[in-house]
Structure formats: structure tokens, C-alpha cells
Amino acid sequence: MKPLPRTARAYIVCAALGAGACALPALLPPSPTPWATAGLLAALYALCELPARCRLLGRSAGGSVPMGTGSFYPVLLAAALLLPPAAAVLTALPGGLLARVDEPPARWRRTWRAAATALAVWAAAHTAAALDAPAPGAPAGALPHALLPALGAALAFCLVLTALDGGIRATADGLPPRAAWRGLLGRALAPHLVHGLVGLMMAVLWRSPHGPAAALLVLLPMYLSCWVFAQYHHERAAHQATIRALVQAVDIKDSYTRGHSERVGHASVLIARELGMDGDRLDTVRFAGILHDVGKLGVPTRVLRKDGPLTPEERRIIELHPEYGHEMVRGIGFLGEARAAVLHHHERIDGTGYPYGLRGEEIPECARVVAVADAFDAMTSTRSYSRARPVATALAELERCAGSHFDPRMVAALVRALDRWGWRTAVTADEAGTQVPAPRAPGPLAPQPKEPA
Template identity: 90%
Template sequence: MKPLPRTARAYIVCAALGAGACALPALLPPSPTPWATAGLLAALYALCELPARCRLLGRALGGSVPMGSGSFFPVLVAAALLLPPAAAALTALPGGLLARVAEPPAGWRRAWRAAATALAVWAAAHAATALGARTALGTGTGRPDMPHALLPALAAALVFCLVLTALDGGVRATADGLPLRTAWRGLLGRALAPHLVHGLAGLMMGVLWRSAHGPAAALLVLLPMYLSCWVFAQYHHERAAHQATIRALVQAVDIKDSYTRGHSERVGHASVLIARELGMDGDRLDTVRFAGILHDVGKLGVPTRILRKDGPLTPEERRIIELHPEYGHEMIRGIGFLDEARDAVLHHHERIDGSGYPYGLRGEEIPECARVVAVADAFDAMTSTRSYSRARPVATALAELERCAGSHFDPRMVAALVRALAAHGWQPEVTADEAGTQVPAPRTPGPLAAKTQEPA
């Protein structure tokens, strides 16, 4: 277990102290806190978090109890609309402390979740109060002013999202040692739409809570939200199953072609470095990573005697091994979320000048993802020790890529890799030597020597 850095612990302590300071006015006299509403909302939020910690209920629901950030945020948005800011912050604390965490250290993670959600709902309540949320929602049997109630609800959800993603980016930066820009990249884009939906659901809860039907009617909003979260959890379980399948395929390739053990993972990592420099994020970044990891999966269809051959390949053997992109494309055809990744697997040996294979595509005809993987693949091949070539220094490999940019490789991708390595360096986790391979002296000189014995 990786210990939590001191900076991350200090960050969490500061967030917890801030959350306590925000909630404290609700406990001090004279307090305008409506305790019946605050208590019910706090208990409801805590109750919603409990099923994820109940193993029996989790098994009854197929292991897909909604959990983690976002499942029950409509309760917190409703609190921001119905309560003063300090009281709204209090409603987040019990549920945050009871929430299930998937990884240790559990205590720090729960403290962080409670503090971050309390700060976010406190800020959201301030935004809602400034826009007259409680007046717009009406009281007792009064009718809500729905056109005007939409604005404070959406503002509360937006502020909630902004504060929570800003805090989450900070804790990622301190815990993982990432630059702030990297830690925040993609967080807001992924969270904004779900949080706005939570805002609308929270508005519905608030309206029903203030209606003549009371809090019992507001609970009806949670049922469809819970079911939608359950469906979303099912999707994530399916995605995890696909990733496990991908991992098994890559391990099978590594076992079959021992000289390239770890190559797929390193190509996936290098592909992500390039993609980030090009401004890709979110699902597109996942696609590039999967494409890099799976680019050689078609080698499972190539005879082992050819993959492990020490001497030069015959023309017939080369024709056989050059079928591996097409084999790989067919093998992953049934994995639905790998649409663009399949094209990269098929075309990662195409060249900008049209001299590649399998179809001799040139320039922009080659999918962008394939051009990324081609550069990452060649770079790792040159910087890894193989049966026919010793590893080159990173600087030498980059110089070779730059020399071949415009003919073999897309110059944009090469330049992106150069920038990424200048910023982050290159530390491959697995090499052929570490895998126990006996490596003879290099035998194949010349440009891109690491790529000329067999397609990597």
C-alpha cells in the first residue's frame, strides 16, 4: 500500500478544518437552523450511503450498489436549496464519514469525502441563498415560483460541481505528485453534466419537500435517481470486465512473444503522453491508451516459431507476421467501446509516405490514433532491448524519430512525444532483460534497426 504523502494529509486536514468552520455557525446560538429539515436530510444522505457498505445487500443487487461520488448528490443539492449554508454543510458530514471507500487508507479517504462535500454544499447554499432559492421554492402550501426556482437550483449545482472538482484536483496533485494542470485536466468536463442533472433532481426534491405533501413525497425523487445510478454502476462493471479481457489478451501476447514482454504496456503509456500533449482527454485518452496496449494483440495469430526466431525472417515469414494488425482488428471487433482503437490496431504500421502496411495508407488517410501509436511503438522498440537489438538511449531514439518524421511518422506526433519526454521523462517499468531474456549483441544496424527484424 502506497503511504499517503504528508502534503496530502495536510491538505485533507485543512479541508476538514475548513468544513468544520463552515458548519460551526449552525451549532452556535442563536442559530436559525431548522433542525427537523437538517436532521432529516442528513439522515437521508447517510442512509443512502449505507447500502454500499452492506455486503449482503451488495450481493443481492449483483454487486452493483451505487456508490462513490455523485450517487446521492440530489439530497445535498436539496439541502443547499432548503437550508442556510452552515446547516447545509452539516448534512454532508454523516454520509461522507459513512461512505464506502474502495482503497486504503479508509479513514483519510472518508475524512476527505466528508470535508469536500461539506465545503461544496456550503458554497452551493450560498449561491442558492443569494439568488433567493428558499423564497422561490415557496413555503407550506405556497406554490413554488418554478421559472425563478430553476436559476438558483442550477447555480447551486454548478457551484457544487466547481468547488468539488477544484478540491478533488488539489488532493490528486498532493497525493500523486501531479502538476495542478494535470490533476485538474478533464475533471470538470466529466462532472459538469451529471451535477446539473443532480441539480434538477435536487430542485424536484426541494419543491416536493416544501409542498403540502411534505418530505415523504420528496423521497420519490430518489427512487428513479437510485435506479439510474444502479444502471450506471452496471455499465462500469461491464467496462471493468472488458478491461480484464484486454489485460488477459496482453498477457497472452507477452507470454507468447517473450522478447517484447511489457512492450504493450509501455506503448500504451507513451501513447497517452503523446495524446495529452495533443490536447486529448477523457474518453479519447482512454481510446489511445487501449489502442497502445492492444496494438500487438494480433500476434496471437502468428506462429510462435516466427515470433521467437533468432535469425532473419524469410519473405514468407515476413508476410505472415505482417498480418498481425488485421488479426488484431478482428480479435477485438466485439469489444464495443474500442471503436477508434480498432482502427489504430489495424493501421499502426502504416507510414506517412504510404510505404507501410497493411493497406499502404498515407498522410491524413491514416487515423490519428494510429499515427500516435505508430510513434509510441517505434520509440519503445528502439529503447527496449530485443533479441536482435540492444536498447538505444532515449535521445538517440528521439533523434531517429525526428529524422523519419514526414516519411514514416507524423511530425506532430513526434514533436508531441519530444515535448512530453522533456517534461516527464521516460521510465519504462518492464524490459526484456528484467523479464529474464538472454539478449545477444545487436545484429541489425541502420535506421530504425529495432523495427526491421519484425513488426513490433
């Protein structure tokens, strides 16, 4: 177990002291705290966290959602609208301290979660009050008036929580400040605004003649949606584990191409983005790039690791790897179009490729993307039988072969993507070392001493 750095412990202690200071006015006489409302909301938030503490119930009830996804933040945001700031802080503490923690040190993690959510709720409650939230006896018809305070509270909650999370990442993981906060706000903003609206509905129903019991009904669809989201995450994690296992098996068998699959997946995504693909299509292209060489598991190791040129018989054997790969992944339904790319990534536009000699548009688009990414990484990586070429040289070779070996659209998309994002070359031979300079006369792409990727 990696110990928690002292800076991270000090950071957590400061957050806990800050949360305690924010909650203190609610405990000092004369206290304006509406204890009935605060107690119900605190108990509700804690009750929502309890199923995750049980392994069996946690799995069936969505308890395995990663910590911090905010499944029950609407309860806290409703507290920010219903209670004074100090009292709202108290509602966050029991649930945060009872939250399930899968990794040690559990006490520090629970303390951190309780303190961070408490500070975020305090900021949200102050923001709602500053934006003139309806007073505690306001009728349900005050909903339009409460919309702005609710959104402001959700935004303040999000900003404080992401700021604090970035700080813990910087202190606990040793990340540079820019890396620690990168992407946190963008990922959290939309979900927190939705939670704010759900919290507003809870607050309005809480103040209505129907009372707290009606407010609880708002949590049911929210809880179900979080459960569905958790199942989606589980499914994606299973997909990633399947792909990771296949790639690791290929890397173990063909150590000369270690890392090649991941880089081809990355280059394929760069090309696909330039072509306007997004969402699930990008995932499919990435899977295709990562798994394009999985068929090498069916090729004898002595052929894969041979240092010299291949004999005609050995070349025929290695050219079977796309078909082997397709047989291996054909039953993995989530791969979709990626299965065709595994089979056809060595086809050429002029019909001289293998295994079926397809030409032009007969080759699936995903396969044409992977073909370019595969050849590019093969040329820019050092192997046992060839030295790496500079990126500019590799791109020039791809452009020379565009229209015969490769789809010109894919080549042009890669050139644009690398001009925008750049590329970091890597050594993939067994001996890790410095990038080997490219030879003066790189020669044509087609006649490589071994199958290039």
C-alpha cells in the first residue's frame, strides 16, 4: 500500500478544519438551525450511502459506482436551498463519513469526502442565499423564482468540489497543478447542474403541502439512472479488460511490437477525428487499431521473432494473421465494425493486399484508417530488423503510396492530425534505448524484410 504523503494529509486536515468552522455556527446558541429538516436530510443522505457499504447490496444497488460520482448530490443541493449554510454543512457529514471506500487508507478517504462535500454545500448555500432563494414558507409556485439560485448553487458546488479535488490530486499523486485540474470542471459541470435541478425539485416538493414524503419520490428516478450509468461503466470496464488481455497476450508473444498496438489505436483515433467521426465510432476505430494484430497469436513464435528476411512459406504463414484475428474476435459483439478492420487492415487500394485482394471502396473504412496508422507506426518505431524513420520521412512515404497502397483521405487526415498534435516516437525492440536515427536512404514501403506490423 502506498502511504499517503504528508502534504496530502495536511491538505485533508485543513479541509476538515474548514468544514468544522463552517458548521460551527449551527451548533452555537442561539442556533437558527431547523433541526427537523436538517436531521431528515442528513439521515436521508447517509441512508443513501449505506447500501454501498455492503458488498452484496452495493453491487446490485449501484454501490460500486466510483466514489465522487455524485449519485446523491441532489440531497445536498436541496439542503443548500432549504437550510442556512451552517446547517446545510451538517447534512453532508454523516453520509461522507459512511461512504464506501475501496482503497486504503479508508479513514483519510472518508474524512476527505465528508470535508470536501461539506465545504461545497456551504458554498452552494451561500450562493443560493445571495441570489435570493425563496424563504422557507414559500409556496410551490415559487419555482421560477428559485431556478436561478438553484443553478447558482449547483455551479458553486461544482466549482468548489472540483477545485478541492484538483488539490488532493496534486498533493496525493504528486501531479503538476495544471495536470491535476485538467478536465475536472468540464466533466463535472453538466452532471452537477442536473443534480442542482433535481435538488430544486426536492426543495419545492419539501415545502409543498405534500411535505418531505413527496420530495423523496424525486430520488427514485435519479437513483435508477445512476444505477444504469453504473452498469454501463461496468460493461465498458469489461470491454477494456477483454481488449487489454488480448493485447498483452500479443505483446508477450511478439515482444518486438510491444506498445505498437496502443500507438496504432491512438493514431487511428487521430485520423478518425480528422474525418469527423465521434462518439461510439471513435471507440470502434480505437478498438480496431489496438486489436489489429491479435491474429499473431496464431502465428508460430519462431516466425514472428525471426531476425532475417522471411522465406516465401513463412510470409504465407504470417499473412494468415488477419484471418486468425478475425476468428478470434468475431464473437465479441461490442467490437462491431472493428472486426472487419482486423480482417482487412492489410488490403490495399489497388487490390494487391491480402487476405482477399479487395480494392478501393470495397475495403471497410475502418480498415483503411487502421492500415495507414499501422504503416505509420511501423515506420517510426525501431524494430529488430529496421530502424525508425523520422516522422516527416514516414509521412512522405505514406503520401507517395497514397492511391496505390493507402486511401489518400486517410493519409491526408493523418498529416493534418500530426501537424496539429505532433507524435512521440518510441523504441519497440526488446532493448529499450535511444531512438535510432533513420537511414539515409529509407527505401520503398512495400519490400520490408518482414511483415511490417
